[in-house]
Amino acid sequence: MMQFANRVVVPKHVLVRHLDGESVLLNLETEKYFGLDTTGTRMWELVTTSPSVDAAYARLLEEFEVGPELLRTHLTELLSRLLEYGLLNIETDNVGTIPAV
Numbered sequence: 001m002m003q004f005a006n007r008v009v010v011p012k013h014v015l016v017r018h019l020d021g022e023s024v025l026l027n028l029e030t031e032k033y034f035g036l037d038t039t040g041t042r043m044w045e046l047v048t049t050s051p052s053v054d055a056a057y058a059r060l061l062e063e064f065e066v067g068p069e070l071l072r073t074h075l076t077e078l079l080s081r082l083l084e085y086g087l088l089n090i091e092t093d094n095v096g097t098i099p100a101v
Contacts, residue, residue, distance in 0.1 A: 002080060004072075005054055006052065006092055007050075008048060009048065009089050010048050011087075014026065014087050014088075027085055027087055029086065043075060048088075057072065
């Protein structure tokens with residue numbers, strides 16, 4: 001399950017094109033693509049520029065009139081699909097810490 005404390009980043013092999021508020025994401029390695037409507041594009045913008053998914057989620061709650069649980073469900077589903085297509089990578093919340101031996 002997606003941890004909202006984590007940060008997501010766009011891999012170098014992903015090409016993003018915006019047109020009229022919508023987006024198309026293309027994984028250049030697998031040639032798989034994914035289309036986003038206006039809402040999905042805004043989710044993409046926030047999760048890829050925020051310090052964590054949770055920070056993006058908080059902004060989305062402010063911007064959209066939607067219940068918190070419904071938004072969490074939709075955001076989790078979108079991120080899961082984007083991860084499956086190789087269009088996002090996860091950086092865990094403990095990046096920079098020394099692992100226990």
